[in-house]
Amino acid sequence: MTKRELIDEVMKLYSRFSRRDAENMVNAVFDSMTEALTRDERIEVRGFGSFVVKHRQAREGRNPKTGELVSVAAKRLPFFKVGKELKLRVDGRPVPDTEGGNSMTGGEEFQEG
DSSP states (O other), X not given: XXXXXXXXXXHHHOTTSOHHHHHHHHHHHHHHHHHHHHXXXXXXXXXXXXXXXXXXXXXXXXXXXXXXXXXXXOEEEEEEEEOXXXXXXXXXXXXXXXXXXXXXXXXSOOOOO
């Protein structure tokens, strides 16, 4: 699914919003997630998964073509860990009901205002 298709889904579910509104909503979510990860914050979406930033130490690597040693700088990389409920759904297995409703089926309807 592309970002455009995601925007189309928002428009389909909430027809009272314009394409521009739907695009702003989707962009706001992604921008917020990006900013949180740049601040080294963990993002958890219940029933979906979590995003964290992993820190990789500087190390010595090898150029596979020449075998020469090269230094690899330390870096921070985003990492996604899939949630149990999403893992079950993708595998086609039943998801056990939990108290408080199922977070992947929509739960509460969005109420404007």
